[in-house]
Amino acid sequence: MEHYDVVIIGTGPAGLGAAFALLDARPGLRIALIDRNQYSSGGLRNDCKMNFSWPVGFPEDDWDKAVAERYLERVERFLAPNILERKSVDMYAHRAERLGARLLEIRQAHLGTDGGLALIKRLVAELSDRGASPSLGETVVSIHAERGVMATDKRELSFGAALVAPGRAGFSFLQDVMRANGVAFVDNVVDVGVRVELREDRYPIVHDYYDPKFLFPKKVRTFCTNSRAAHVVQEKYEDDAGVWYSVNGHAWSADRPANGLANFAMLKTIALTEPLASGQDYARALGAQAMLLGGGHPIMQRIGDFRLGKRSTRDAFTGDLYDFAPTLASCTPGDLGLAVPAKVMRALWNALKSLDTIVPGILHPSTVLYYPEIKTYANKPVFLDPASFRAAPRLYLAGDGAGTSRGITAAWASGMRVADGIMDELGLHP
Numbered sequence: 001m002e003h004y005d006v007v008i009i010g011t012g013p014a015g016l017g018a019a020f021a022l023l024d025a026r027p028g029l030r031i032a033l034i035d036r037n038q039y040s041s042g043g044l045r046n047d048c049k050m051n052f053s054w055p056v057g058f059p060e061d062d063w064d065k066a067v068a069e070r071y072l073e074r075v076e077r078f079l080a081p082n083i084l085e086r087k088s089v090d091m092y093a094h095r096a097e098r099l100g101a102r103l104l105e106i107r108q109a110h111l112g113t114d115g116g117l118a119l120i121k122r123l124v125a126e127l128s129d130r131g132a133s134p135s136l137g138e139t140v141v142s143i144h145a146e147r148g149v150m151a152t153d154k155r156e157l158s159f160g161a162a163l164v165a166p167g168r169a170g171f172s173f174l175q176d177v178m179r180a181n182g183v184a185f186v187d188n189v190v191d192v193g194v195r196v197e198l199r200e201d202r203y204p205i206v207h208d209y210y211d212p213k214f215l216f217p218k219k220v221r222t223f224c225t226n227s228r229a230a231h232v233v234q235e236k237y238e239d240d241a242g243v244w245y246s247v248n249g250h251a252w253s254a255d256r257p258a259n260g261l262a263n264f265a266m267l268k269t270i271a272l273t274e275p276l277a278s279g280q281d282y283a284r285a286l287g288a289q290a291m292l293l294g295g296g297h298p299i300m301q302r303i304g305d306f307r308l309g310k311r312s313t314r315d316a317f318t319g320d321l322y323d324f325a326p327t328l329a330s331c332t333p334g335d336l337g338l339a340v341p342a343k344v345m346r347a348l349w350n351a352l353k354s355l356d357t358i359v360p361g362i363l364h365p366s367t368v369l370y371y372p373e374i375k376t377y378a379n380k381p382v383f384l385d386p387a388s389f390r391a392a393p394r395l396y397l398a399g400d401g402a403g404t405s406r407g408i409t410a411a412w413a414s415g416m417r418v419a420d421g422i423m424d425e426l427g428l429h430p
């Protein structure tokens with residue numbers, strides 16, 4: 001059986017952050033990095049905009065400002081991003097304040113989907129050059145932390161420590177790992193919302209601030225804004241409830257031709273409390289319900305129809321409300337009112353109306369709302385050592401799947417925090 005000092009599952013930013021931090025500290029360390037995909041599945045290869053300001057992406061249960069900023073500084077030093085210029089947005093910030101909303105000031109970089117892919121390839125090649133063993137297209141199926149062994153679909157490995165960072169799409173695997181290793185977990189929040197697609201000239205703030213983050217009352221926020229060469233896409237989820245799709249958005253780098261459109265998500269965070277069902281199950285049920293109404297596809301509705309309380313039909317996408325063609329045309333024209341829970345819809349709609357006052361024009365009748373956009377996070381582990389995300393001896397759980405991050409830079413920082421913990425636990429400090 002091959003032995004590694006550290007096995008890292010997932011080549012997303014959490015896994016990469018841990019691998020580079022470990023190799024920086026101990027260059028000869030034997031590290032295996034295993035990923036079931038050829039390229040990491042998350043935001044590094046989709047749009048890849050990176051936020052370098054607290055608290056964006058950092059769940060406050062796990063991070064305080066001082067710790068997050070200490071790690072962010074290290075992440076920024078490593079990634080050396082081109083921070084985008086943010087022109088004066090005081091007018092928007094002032095309008096937001098008057099409505100009880102807030103515009104966060106964030107330092108951002110944007111690589112685009114093509115730029116992100118190039119970055120992953122470069123980083124994985126660099127890890128190989130530095131002696132690590134990346135293995136892409138290999139799936140880990142089980143882990144026994146006490147015995148220090150794991151099985152993949154190809155082999156068995158033994159390890160000194162393991163980091164499981166399988167991202168959001170890997171959360172059922174993470175739950176299996178937690179169950180098999182006696183790691184207790186608690187329910188996590190879910191984000192439920194819509195993706196808004198509109199003409200870029202109706203959301204001109206994006207020319208001054210690439211991904212403007214507005215916080216609204218009732219735990220509603222804008223999220224993941226894309227412009228210039230922006231597209232709405234769908235992600236497949238497959239679980240006990242069957243197959244369902246969540247929408248998302250991305251943009252190509254500035255080298256690609258612009259399409260004149262922008263998109264962003266408006267999300268509401270929902271935390272369920274005892275004795276209600278798990279947030280993850282709730283999210284899956286909402287996803288399944290949307291598929292039922294959309295005939296197996298997400299639903300899209302023009303704002304003009306939504307305001308009138310009538311479903312959109314195909315001709316809303318070619319007829320009088322036609323202003324631009326939706327970029328995710330495979331969605332079913334329908335009625336969000338039937339699919340989105342009333343309390344969620346009310347909060348989202350109030351936030352959209354406020355945003356329309358802050359940036360007038362976003363609620364033009366042609367604007368498209370896509371549903372569902374759902375972000376699930378694995379049930380949160382109860383960590384043995386919260387400082388290093390150690391969940392059991394030699395077993396570390398981090399990144400979006402474990403709920404220690406909600407974005408690329410925080411996931412990278414989580415991986416670095418794990419690396420520091422592994423160095424302590426295995427006594428690897430020089």
Ligand SMILES: Cc1cc2nc3c(=O)[nH]c(=O)nc-3n(C[C@H](O)[C@H](O)[C@H](O)COP(=O)(O)OP(=O)(O)OC[C@H]3O[C@@H](n4cnc5c(N)ncnc54)[C@H](O)[C@@H]3O)c2cc1C
Nearest residue numbers: 010012014036040041042043049140167170399400407408
């Ligand atoms: C479409 C999309 C766009 C996004 N855009 C952005 C953005 O622009 N900016 C931003 O900050 N955040 C973005 N995000 C969020 C961002 O991707 C995550 O915060 C970040 O990638 C989380 O990092 P991670 O390392 O925890 O997991 P991931 O990046 O998801 O990586 C997990 C990896 O684990 C692998 N894996 C899972 N299970 C197994 C297994 N059993 N065996 C082997 N490998 C396994 C997966 O294949 C995957 O490559 C986006 C997410 C998505 C889905």
